[in-house]
Amino acid sequence: MLRIAVPNKGSLSETAAQMLAEAGYNGRRDPKELIVADPRNDVEFFYLRPRDIATYVGSGALDVGITGRDLLLDSESPAAEIAALDFAASTFRFAGPAGQFSELADLDGKRVATSYPGLVGAFLAENGIGSTLVKLDGAVESAVRLGVADAVADVVETGTTLRKQGLEIFGPVILESEAVLISSPAGASGVDTLVRRLQGVMVARQYVLIDYNLPAVLLDRAVALTPGVESPTVSPLGEPDWVAVRVMIKRDQTNHIMDALYELGARAILVTSIHAARI
Numbered sequence: 001m002l003r004i005a006v007p008n009k010g011s012l013s014e015t016a017a018q019m020l021a022e023a024g025y026n027g028r029r030d031p032k033e034l035i036v037a038d039p040r041n042d043v044e045f046f047y048l049r050p051r052d053i054a055t056y057v058g059s060g061a062l063d064v065g066i067t068g069r070d071l072l073l074d075s076e077s078p079a080a081e082i083a084a085l086d087f088a089a090s091t092f093r094f095a096g097p098a099g100q101f102s103e104l105a106d107l108d109g110k111r112v113a114t115s116y117p118g119l120v121g122a123f124l125a126e127n128g129i130g131s132t133l134v135k136l137d138g139a140v141e142s143a144v145r146l147g148v149a150d151a152v153a154d155v156v157e158t159g160t161t162l163r164k165q166g167l168e169i170f171g172p173v174i175l176e177s178e179a180v181l182i183s184s185p186a187g188a189s190g191v192d193t194l195v196r197r198l199q200g201v202m203v204a205r206q207y208v209l210i211d212y213n214l215p216a217v218l219l220d221r222a223v224a225l226t227p228g229v230e231s232p233t234v235s236p237l238g239e240p241d242w243v244a245v246r247v248m249i250k251r252d253q254t255n256h257i258m259d260a261l262y263e264l265g266a267r268a269i270l271v272t273s274i275h276a277a278r279i
């Protein structure tokens with residue numbers, strides 16, 4: 001039985017639960033449930049705080065878990081990242097009052113507020129910067145205005161929270177983070193199936209299927225536009241000089257590719273969603 005840690009709250013919880021449901025696993029019916037058995041899939045889910053997941057998985061108490069790369073590194077847990085899950089993308093950055101800081105060295109001797117002291121402390125030490133860390137639980141962006149720190153280091157997605165507090169980003173990128181699947185140091189049997197299922201969900205989210213008909217003489221040029229993951233399926237049509245093509249394309253490129261195919265001479269261009277996939 002594979003024991004899986006899932007975020008019970010916060011930015012990761014909703015999408016993590018959705019992905020697991022799309023991958024065919026049982027979810028919780030009530031947000032107060034902490035453990036959900038899924039005997040049909042031979043797994044058991046443990047709903048935990050995202051920050052604690054690396055601790056449970058690193059100790060081997062649980063086999064795998066979904067958390068953020070930033071939380072994994074901050075925890076200094078021996079758990080290993082085994083797959084990126086393509087959601088909750090963010091960068092981890094330093095920020096200070098507009099115009100006051102321009103490079104990392106400016107932080108020497110200054111107070112830096114963060115909820116990720118492990119991650120930020122290691123980064124500053126590696127770069128030989130002697131700052132004092134001020135550990136906060138959240139809403140870190142308020143720390144400068146309220147006078148407990150000179151600068152902050154925090155998760156940045158759109159940058160709106162920083163801007164609203166009169167702060168601006170400076171210095172190097174500390175980390176590019178996203179949601180990840182992590183595994184205990186010993187690994188566990190059954191992990192491969194979970195990874196393949198989650199990868200199938202990511203493919204179904206990222207790609208669509210496109211079908212089109214085309215004069216056979218234009219096939220090479222059309223395949224250059226839609227090469228697919230391996231290679232397109234090309235079938236004969238009733239019309240002898242035409243072929244039908246079926247291929248996967250990135251969902252966010254759909255309309256550009258449809259325009260380019262139409263201009264080339266393709267017709268009957270149809271796009272359909274992928275419900276599930278194993279590539």
Ligand SMILES: Nc1ncnc2c1ncn2[C@@H]1O[C@H](COP(=O)(O)OP(=O)(O)OP(=O)(O)O)[C@@H](O)[C@H]1O
Binds near residue numbers: 051067089178
């Ligand atoms: N605005 C955001 N965009 C993308 N990822 C984010 C964002 N905020 C947080 N995250 C990611 O979510 C993960 C956990 O952060 P989260 O905010 O859920 O925890 P928390 O701060 O402890 O919870 P809460 O904010 O509910 O108190 C981290 O990996 C972080 O990078």
Ligand SMILES: O=P(O)(O)OC[C@H]1O[C@H](OP(=O)(O)OP(=O)(O)O)[C@H](O)[C@@H]1O
Binds near residue numbers: 137155158160161
């Ligand atoms: O760049 P933005 O799009 O503004 O997003 C980044 C903000 O989102 C998260 O805050 P959250 O809502 O989780 O609150 P917290 O700071 O209390 O964790 C994160 O800690 C940043 O503050």
Ligand SMILES: [Mg+2]
Binds near residue numbers: 010011138
């Ligand atoms: Mg948060």
